[in-house]
Amino acid sequence: MIPKDHSVKNMEQNETQEPLYTALRPQTWQEYIGQEKLKKSLSIIIEAAKKRNDVLEHLLFYGNSGLGKTSLAQVVAKEMGAKMTFCSGTSLERSGDVASLLTNLEDGEILFIDECHRLPRGILETLYSAMEDYKLHLVLGKGPMARTMDLSLPRFTLIGATTKMAQLPAPFRNRFGAIFQLNFYEQRDIEKIVERSSSILQLQLTKEAIAAIASRSRFTPRVANRILKRVRDIATINEIGLVNEKHAAEAFGFLEIDELGLEPDDRKILRIIIQKFSGGPVGIQALAAMAAEEQETILDVYEPYLLQLGFLERTPRGRVATPRAYKHLDITLPQKDLF
Ligand SMILES: Nc1ncnc2c1ncn2[C@@H]1O[C@H](COP(=O)(O)OP(=O)(O)O)[C@@H](O)[C@H]1O
Ligand SMILES: [Mg+2]
Incomplete structure (x- = not known):
């Protein structure tokens, strides 16, 4: 049995462990392969900012893990000739953490926040004014003696990366100058x-x-x-x-990868839908319970690719296995129409 962490899929815990600078990470547009439309619009934004001698607008990259969000941020920094500081939504806990991070930035520096859907509420609120007008609102003291103070920040660029766009509050999303979705590659x-x-x-x-x-x-x-x-x-x-x-x-x-890149766990999910739930529809809760997996793992790790392959369909009543999935697993499709 191959231990779980040998899996070639993109468990998020593995993602955060991947070093930032590895030989395989693309550093330039030439090395960053695919995503042509995205590259074109992004390079226009970069060129325009450079020509105006302006800081780059805040950018948001979203898409499944492993599709190249972190690498893209590195290419952007290199193109801008800007310094970049990395942090993750899970590593910032108190408003003080983000305040010291922001006040220590240089003019034009890029602050990359990975997994920004995990940022705590308080931090998001600190970021709103920082993103909007490069100001840090500080509240000093408590109760009737409390005073507020505005601190000017360097003109920085925030690049956010997330796998869960829907979890970002609208006021945060709205403060990005441009939002880019990374798609599966050809x-x-x-x-x-x-x-x-x-x-x-x-x-x-x-x-x-x-x-x-x-x-x-x-x-x-x-x-x-x-x-x-x-x-x-x-x-x-x-x-x-x-x-x-x-x-x-x-x-x-x-x-144990098959010719379409499915691993045993992916096939297990499909088999459960087909054999335990007669092909579906099955709700995510029931599916997770039967597969002994977290709902989040099914949603983030297994489902996107199975949907992309056309093996699963999402209906209002739950997931349904398609005839393609039956064929791939070599299971005879029940002739429902005959009954
Ligand atoms: N467009 C690309 N061209 C070449 N290699 C890429 C590209 N996108 C990603 N990679 C490779 O895949 C790995 C994972 O990419 P990464 O940027 O960490 O993805 P994400 O941040 O979206 O999870 C990188 O280390 C890099 O080697
Ligand atoms: Mg990443």
């Missing part, structure tokens, strides 16, 4: 990412091996890189110079 873009990563890792792959890895990557760069690293392990152990599809298949075997 197969050919993932192939380019695998190609780029393999040359950085000094690993030689055939075209077929690249395609095989890409098609198991859940259209997600982080997953592609994780699978690639396991393939590299196989190549190292067996002293393989040029990795072909068969060598790669060995890594897929021990990761």
Whole structure:
């Protein structure tokens, strides 16, 4: 049995542990593959700000984990020639934390807040005036003696990243100059990412091996890189110079990933819907209970890709497995119409 943390999927706890500066992270627009429309509009915003000699507006990036939000922020900082400070919604607890962070920024600096849907209310409120007019409202003292004081802040740019757009309060969302959604990647873009990563890792792959890895990557760069690293392990152990599809298949075997990138847990979710709930509709609560998983894990980790593959549909009454899901699992579709 492969331990859970070997999973190639994007558990959030793994995401926050990924170092910020790794060899595989893109640093420039050229290295940042795919998301062409987003790159175009974002580069216009950057060029315009540079031409006006102005600070960049606050930006919000949202999308599934592993799609390149943190990397994108790094590319933006590099393009702007700006310093960037990283923090996460989970690491800021008291208003004092954010106050000292903000007062220590330089003019034009970028403050990147990862998982910004996790920011506590008090911190969000401190951020509102900071984002709006670069002011920090401080309340000194308590009760009738309390006084307020406004402190001017450097003109900074906040870049927020989130996997849960719907959880952001409207006043926070409205303070961003532009909001960008990162989508799942195209197969050919993932192939380019695998190609780029393999040359950085000094690993030689055939075209077929690249395609095989890409098609198991859940259209997600982080997953592609994780699978690639396991393939590299196989190549190292067996002293393989040029990795072909068969060598790669060995890594897929021990990761238990099928040809669409589904892992045992994904298949378990589908099987439960099909076999325990007659294909659905089933509510998220019942599904989570039966699968012994957190609802959040189903919503964030399993469901987006199953929806993307067209294996699941979300209806007002719950999740429904589609005929495609039956076919993939080799389960005969019940002929409901006959009864
Ligand atoms: N557009 C891209 N081009 C090349 N590699 C990418 C791209 N987006 C992400 N990656 C790779 O995937 C990994 C995860 O990306 P990351 O920016 O941390 O995603 P997120 O912050 O959305 O979870 C990065 O380390 C990088 O190697
Ligand atoms: Mg990130």
